[in-house]
Amino acid sequence: MEIQSFTISNELLNEIHHQAAQVVDQLYDSVKIEQMSQVICKFYQKLNENLTVNSFSNLTDNVVNQLIRYIETRLLGPMYNSIHDQIVNENEQQDLSLETHISSLNRIKLIDLQLKVDLDNPEIGDLLEKSISHLIEMGSKKSPLQKLDSIVNCSKTIIRMLQIDSTNHISADELLPALIYVIIKANPATIKSDIKFIEQFSYSNHLMSGESGYYFTNLCCALIFIENLDGQSLNLPGKKFLPNN
Template sequence: MRYRQNQLLMMENIEQFETRLRSESATCNRYLMAVCVRLFFEKRQAKLAEFQEEFARLTVSDDKIDLIEEFVEGLMEELLTPGAILHGMPEWQAQEARLSIERILLTRLYQQVMFPNEDADLSRDTVLSEHISKLQRVISPSHPALCIPQAYLSEAPWSFSQQQLSYISAYKTPREKLQCVIRCISSIMSLLHMSSGRVPAADDILPVLIYVVIMTNPPFLLSTVEYITCFIGEKLEGEEQFHWTLFCSVVKFIKTMDYLD
């Protein structure tokens, strides 16, 4: 029996080690690709400046998105041409390069794409943030407005999920912000499954997610929702679409909540 326990423990340690190695390998690959793309951009500063000037002249969101996608595609063609950095590289490296290009571009354009209406967007975000701050004073996991089943309350207040969502403002690209939402909801699903022993449905997740969003109160929430929806909303499918639809529904619901105990 002891031999079997030691064997199982060793297998678990090996699996954890393999997981850590894969994670570190992916991190190294992303960093390497980011360095290659930065070197690629250093020789194209004039082209990048021209793109930014053209982007600043546009006023319609669809035109801005089209311009970014067209510019990214042009850069990818350069990267993949014979003799270029990525020529002959596998698909995953090309995908990492695309993400790195988007990250660099959207970091430079962040204020323009995140707050296209400038002060009006910031003012709207402030109003919602203040509204959520008031909700924080009266809301609790057992609040009747949430109707969270008793079986799920053992894992409250879902601090890890709040932490994952709180990272959303640290990222610049819509895809990275979306991943924060997905990690948040995925952790909620895991915790609810642990509490009840069954796979939670959307109706189980929603009230908990409402509580998590309220307690996290991410900055610039409305602008973030519009930013992600505008740039990648139509490209989402499967689980990503499911998670994003849940999150958007929660934000809409929170906007209509009152402060009654």
């Protein structure tokens, strides 16, 4: 298997294919999402052991990420619809409740979130729309890494947007309110389900470190804030906060 300039040895590739075949059989035998998640997690643990063996320890993080992307596509691609449908069914009420709640927040402005951004600037407006599109596209992606890519792309686009009116490094204190605003404007229909899919079927290193872990954590924090968001938390009078007033 050729990944950039590094060739994964036949020994490792054959072992991965052998383990993957066993995992696919176990996935088809599993009924519940929790069982499928456990099967995938055990596979990743064994894969991680392989990757830390001396003969494979010189793989760069970029090569490992490409390898995981390949594996995710092989393992989860054929079963994505059934896995995701089950997650969506289990979280349908949460997704609907959050979607309704976010709809009620639609009139919130960036200034309400203590962030000054000139949305009349065409370049800023374009980047805002792109960040919203990236987040909405997450729902159509069919592997954990692809969904994380959408979150990373969304966040990086937001940072580019914020950087237009700033000469300073964009901190989490600025990214978070902007991300909250983008989530409200995007209002992805199955965002709770997508987060659960990522949490249960991702290679754990991607959620605990690196930019994907950082931006995913920010997204989860933004959602928690939104779920608890009301006029009082923004220091807004009730009538101003309600969308129909």
